[in-house]
Amino acid sequence: MDQKGILAELVGELTRLPGIGRKTAQRLAFHILKQPSEDAARLAEAIVALKERLGLCRECRNIAEGERCEICLDAKRDRTHVVVVEDVPTLHAIERTGGYKGLYHVLAGALSPLDGVGPADIKAQDLVDRVAESAIEEVILATSPTIEGEATAIYLSRLLTPLGRRISRIALGVPVGMDLEYADEVTLLKSLDGRREMA
Helix, strand or coil: CHHHHHHHHHHHHHHCCCCCCCCHHHHHHHHHHHHCHHHHHHHHHHHHHHHHHECCCCCCCCCCCCCCCCCHCCCCEEEEEEEEEHHHHHCCCCCCCCCCEEEEEEECCCCHHCEEEHHHHHHHHHHHHHCCCCCCEEECCCCCCHHHHHHHHHHHHHHHHHHHCCCECCCCCCCCCCCCHHHHHHHHHHHHHCCCCHH
């Protein structure tokens, strides 16, 4: 393959990444081309290592280098609370806040019958089994505020209720800095429903 073909192939592969358009892919490809060979080799090795050495935690389904992730291995975490999320990026977004010190459970997405995604696809029973066999006292449902996310939260709540644990849903509503007159009706209603008492 000639050099133009190799470059075009790299650009094509980069455009397959989320949020990377053709121009950004070309810019990245030219950046890689200008870098020393060692830098490109380290990038390639990191990508290969990611695919070969990372898997899913057997307990929560977060990304892990071994059988369990760093969060599940951390003895300082509060083992009485678990936040249920649809995907790993959401887990990491919550973790970045630094305000939650409990455990997590990662679903494999959200229920979407129109797309053929049912309870078995999101591995709902894994969550039920985990809660039933543990010291978890509260399950916090942090699925997206979409139709699919809401349906998933309702479905999981119904599955978990017989276990006698507290089940809560994250508050949804108006983002900080937003003028209320621009909020849609659903967002305002969720904000009112999720209100809390002022001390």
